[in-house]
Amino acid sequence: MSPTIKDVAQKAGVALSTVSLVINRKSNVRQETKKRVENAIAELNYHPRRTARGLASQRTYNLGFILTEDHFSQAEPFYTKIFLGSEIEARKHHYYILLTTVQKNFRQGAPIPRFLLERNVDGVILAGKVSNGLIDFVQGMGLPLVMIDYTTPACKASTVLIDNYGGACAAVNQFIKEGHRDIAFVGGEASHPSLSERLRGYKAALQDQGIPVRDALISNAEPYTGVDDGREATRKLLGTGVPFTAVFASNDTMAVGVMRCLKEKNLTVPRDVSVIGFDDIEVCLQVEPCLSSVRVFKEDLGAIAVRRIVEKIEDDRMMVNRVLVPVELVLRESTARAPQQVIQRIVSG
Amino acid sequence: MSPTIKDVAQKAGVALSTVSLVINRKSNVRQETKKRVENAIAELNYHPRRTARGLASQRTYNLGFILTEDHFSQAEPFYTKIFLGSEIEARKHHYYILLTTVQKNFRQGAPIPRFLLERNVDGVILAGKVSNGLIDFVQGMGLPLVMIDYTTPACKASTVLIDNYGGACAAVNQFIKEGHRDIAFVGGEASHPSLSERLRGYKAALQDQGIPVRDALISNAEPYTGVDDGREATRKLLGTGVPFTAVFASNDTMAVGVMRCLKEKNLTVPRDVSVIGFDDIEVCLQVEPCLSSVRVFKEDLGAIAVRRIVEKIEDDRMMVNRVLVPVELVLRESTARAPQQVIQRIVSG
DNA sequence: ATATGTTATCGAAGCGCTTCGATAAATATA
DNA sequence: TATATTTATCGAAGCGCTTCGATAACATAT
Numbered sequence: 001m002s003p004t005i006k007d008v009a010q011k012a013g014v015a016l017s018t019v020s021l022v023i024n025r026k027s028n029v030r031q032e033t034k035k036r037v038e039n040a041i042a043e044l045n046y047h048p049r050r051t052a053r054g055l056a057s058q059r060t061y062n063l064g065f066i067l068t069e070d071h072f073s074q075a076e077p078f079y080t081k082i083f084l085g086s087e088i089e090a091r092k093h094h095y096y097i098l099l100t101t102v103q104k105n106f107r108q109g110a111p112i113p114r115f116l117l118e119r120n121v122d123g124v125i126l127a128g129k130v131s132n133g134l135i136d137f138v139q140g141m142g143l144p145l146v147m148i149d150y151t152t153p154a155c156k157a158s159t160v161l162i163d164n165y166g167g168a169c170a171a172v173n174q175f176i177k178e179g180h181r182d183i184a185f186v187g188g189e190a191s192h193p194s195l196s197e198r199l200r201g202y203k204a205a206l207q208d209q210g211i212p213v214r215d216a217l218i219s220n221a222e223p224y225t226g227v228d229d230g231r232e233a234t235r236k237l238l239g240t241g242v243p244f245t246a247v248f249a250s251n252d253t254m255a256v257g258v259m260r261c262l263k264e265k266n267l268t269v270p271r272d273v274s275v276i277g278f279d280d281i282e283v284c285l286q287v288e289p290c291l292s293s294v295r296v297f298k299e300d301l302g303a304i305a306v307r308r309i310v311e312k313i314e315d316d317r318m319m320v321n322r323v324l325v326p327v328e329l330v331l332r333e334s335t336a337r338a339p340q341q342v343i344q345r346i347v348s349g
Numbered sequence: 350m351s352p353t354i355k356d357v358a359q360k361a362g363v364a365l366s367t368v369s370l371v372i373n374r375k376s377n378v379r380q381e382t383k384k385r386v387e388n389a390i391a392e393l394n395y396h397p398r399r400t401a402r403g404l405a406s407q408r409t410y411n412l413g414f415i416l417t418e419d420h421f422s423q424a425e426p427f428y429t430k431i432f433l434g435s436e437i438e439a440r441k442h443h444y445y446i447l448l449t450t451v452q453k454n455f456r457q458g459a460p461i462p463r464f465l466l467e468r469n470v471d472g473v474i475l476a477g478k479v480s481n482g483l484i485d486f487v488q489g490m491g492l493p494l495v496m497i498d499y500t501t502p503a504c505k506a507s508t509v510l511i512d513n514y515g516g517a518c519a520a521v522n523q524f525i526k527e528g529h530r531d532i533a534f535v536g537g538e539a540s541h542p543s544l545s546e547r548l549r550g551y552k553a554a555l556q557d558q559g560i561p562v563r564d565a566l567i568s569n570a571e572p573y574t575g576v577d578d579g580r581e582a583t584r585k586l587l588g589t590g591v592p593f594t595a596v597f598a599s600n601d602t603m604a605v606g607v608m609r610c611l612k613e614k615n616l617t618v619p620r621d622v623s624v625i626g627f628d629d630i631e632v633c634l635q636v637e638p639c640l641s642s643v644r645v646f647k648e649d650l651g652a653i654a655v656r657r658i659v660e661k662i663e664d665d666r667m668m669v670n671r672v673l674v675p676v677e678l679v680l681r682e683s684t685a686r687a688p689q690q691v692i693q694r695i696v697s698g
Numbered sequence: 699a700t701a702t703g704t705t706a707t708c709g710a711a712g713c714g715c716t717t718c719g720a721t722a723a724a725t726a727t728a
Numbered sequence: 729t730a731t732a733t734t735t736a737t738c739g740a741a742g743c744g745c746t747t748c749g750a751t752a753a754c755a756t757a758t
Contacts, residue, residue, distance in 0.1 A: 002468065004743095004744055004745085005744065005745060006744080006745095014707075014708085015707065015708045015709070016708090016709090016744095016745085017707080017708060017709075017710090017746080017747080017748095018706085018707060018708075020745070020746060020747085021706095021707085021746095021747095023745095024746080026746095026747095027705090027706085028704090028705050028706055028707090029706070029707085030705085030706060030707090033706080033707080047466040047467055047468075048467065048744080048745065049404075049467055049468050049469075049743090049744060049745075050403075050409075050464075050467040050468065050469040051400055051403035051404045051409060051468075051469070051743085051744080051745090052404050052713095052743070052744035052745040052746090053744080053745055053746075054399075054400035054403070054404075054713090054745090055398075055400045055401050055403075055404045055712095055713050055714065055715080055743085055744080055745070055746090056712080056713055056744075056745040056746040056747080057713085057745075057746055057747090058713075058746095060399075060400060072433070077426050077429065080426065080429055080433070084421070084429070087448055091449065091463075094463065096447040096448075096449075096463075096464065096469075097447075097448070098445045098446075098447075099436055099445075099446070100440065100445075114440075114443065114445075115399075115445065117396040118396055118397065118398055118399040119351065119396075119398050119399065119400075120398075120399040120400070120445075256635075282631075282632075283631075283635055286605075286632055286635040286636065287635060288637070353713095353714055353715085354714065354715060355714080355715095363737075363738085364737060364738045364739070365714095365715085365738090365739090366716080366717080366718095366737080366738060366739075366740090367736085367737060367738070369715070369716060369717085370716095370717095370736095370737085372715095372716095373716080375716095375717095376735090376736085377734090377735050377736055377737090378736070378737085379735090379736060379737090382736080382737080397714080397715065398713090398714060398715075400713085400714080400715090401713070401714035401715040401716090401743095402714080402715055402716075403715090403743090404713085404714080404715070404716090404742095404743050404744065404745080405714075405715040405716040405717080405742080405743055406715075406716055406717090406743085407716095407743075
């Protein structure tokens with residue numbers, strides 16, 4: 001059996017509670033006693049047990065991290081990276097993270113993460129779009145809460161958001177700078193606020209430069225945001241016969257679909273059409289040509305959320321706030337100056 | 350404050366310890382008392398606290414998952430997937446996973462995962478190549494241990510291994526079946542036993558079919574196993590002038606490098622050279638042509654490890670064993686019948 | 699010298715459970 | 729019916745800490 005605080009107290013010749021005071025850097029302990037205790041700790045190689053401390057202090061030093069199932073199992077490790085960012089930051093603050101998923105549509109009667117019921121976390125991070133019911137439940141328990149990449153108007157919790165709007169503007173402005181005027185938008189059904197923000201940025205950037213926003217160049221009817229949805233959206237866009245020389249896709253996966261479709265139609269990227277995606281996931285470097293994208297600092301999102309929640313746990317007067325994490329336009333091979341003459345439409349099948 | 354076991358006992362009109370017996374499905378409790386207690390639990394919406402149970406029972410229901418730093422931060426989420434597989438399986442058994450990384454060269458004096466010191470886990474999973482010092486440390490603590498994708502001859506712990514040997518054989522046999530005889534091997538420096546197993550399988554499959562193993566067709570001198578190493582290895586292979594029509598790469602990342610190099614030299618995959626990788630990571634579907642590969646069921650590795658360790662925790666007489674997880678050859682576009690005549694070497698730069 | 703305030707240390711209670719030995723109730727055996 | 733055996737329930741101790749009020753030791757003011 002490993003040593004307990006009692007053993008340390010004995011060895012140091014002090015009361016058990018004094019050892020505790022030393023461990024927790026509390027109040028007034030004489031230098032000399034402190035030394036004695038520290039020596040005893042070192043000699044015995046003593047480490048207090050988490051469970052015991054947890055029970056006595058009502059602090060677990062665990063954080064709950066909740067994702068919806070679909071985000072979790074997605075091939076593209078967008079949220080996984082956020083989680084890993086949290087993990088690393090959490091350790092710096094001496095916390096561990098308990099990860100769990102909930103069904104997309106959490107509501108009354110749905111199974112509740114066990115770590116909440118068992119009061120095994122000091123705070124909760126919610127990543128991505130989760131149901132309001134869950135948000136309310138966590139707050140109802142009186143647990144500190146931080147949300148990542150999602151929020152609701154009513155939600156009174158700290159939030160870490162991506163600068164979707166700014167990123168979209170940057171992408172579109174880049175196109176405009178390079179002489180493009182017929183810029184299409186490809187995004188899936190905007191059920192996630194991030195996606196509608198990206199559309200909003202697209203529109204705003206165009207208007208800012210006096211370029212009219214044309215519905216014929218906007219595709220956001222596809223049900224999801226996968227490669228195939230991007231491809232299908234592009235097919236439809238080409239089908240309308242309205243010419244364009246650039247496409248801003250609301251995420252990289254769709255952008256890959258856009259590129260596939262263009263290639264099928266014998267259009268060359270970036271000679272005929274320039275493309276910019278969003279997120280900057282690995283695939284950008286694996287397609288040909290390499291895809292320009294708006295980089296999202298995924299690990300940072302996680303790390304920032306952890307810092308916020310630790311602050312909140314350690315000082316519960318901490319204000320609710322909203323962090324907008326900047327993004328970065330990364331130009332690669334999929335963008336170029338607009339072609340001299342607008343390409344002729346290839347009639348679609 | 351949420352209800353405690355005391356509240357339940359009061360409400361049900363039984364002793365506190367009886368409630369505990371019901372919760373833990375222990376010994377003999379009369380049907381009727383059991384019902385009473387269960388009703389009280391339901392009415393109060395009672396859930397025992399993890400920390401309290403942990404302290405009393407010396408069981409945390411946490412599992413430690415240890416990776417080396419380099420594996421963790423690798424872009425390619427091979428180990429991440431293993432971890433996620435563990436995570437999901439762990440929840441099924443009512444465990445949570447505490448994740449941490451250690452330096453590649455853990456030894457005396459290196460920081461030890463906090464969850465070990467604080468006795469905050471019931472068992473440990475080690476994934477990938479970790480130092481012996483760490484293995485010894487965990488076992489020295491008397492904690493159940495399961496290793497994934499790595500083992501040492503001396504190690505007395507249950508192990509979950511990939512069938513590297515079998516996978517390599519399958520790949521090479523496929524080449525042979527399609528008429529290839531000049532089959533090259535591209536693998537990085539075989540510091541990880543998995544990689545040398547793959548080389549061993551390659552050799553064995555050739556010999557089995559009476560095809561001589563030629564050192565000139567084997568490249569395993571590159572320091573790492575990244576894309577660039579694969580490309581460089583191929584360049585050197587081509588440079589020797591020894592003709593080949595197929596390449597088995599010991600992982601997909603290197604295989605991508607192989608394909609890049611071949612393309613640079615104006616060789617077409619699979620017309621001129623067939624390629625098969627190993628691991629079956631996402632990139633296989635993102636390159637052109639799609640890469641054939643030996644699929645490793647990463648999530649399964651994690652899940653199996655969890656099952657093993659839970660068994661061990663719950664019954665410590667459990668035997669140490671070694672599971673060899675099968676792999677699956679996935680044929681895509683990068684393999685074809687051997688060309689009629691051996692291609693002429695392009696002289697390398 | 700005594701009263702007053704500070705600082706350092708201690709002991710005991712308590713956190714919310716599990717577990718074990720004791721006891722009471724129910725059942726079987728003689 | 730009395731006794732032995734089995735089954736159900738209970739009370740108390742204990743898991744290893746934190747925390748708080750009490751006390752002892754020391755310094756300062758009167």
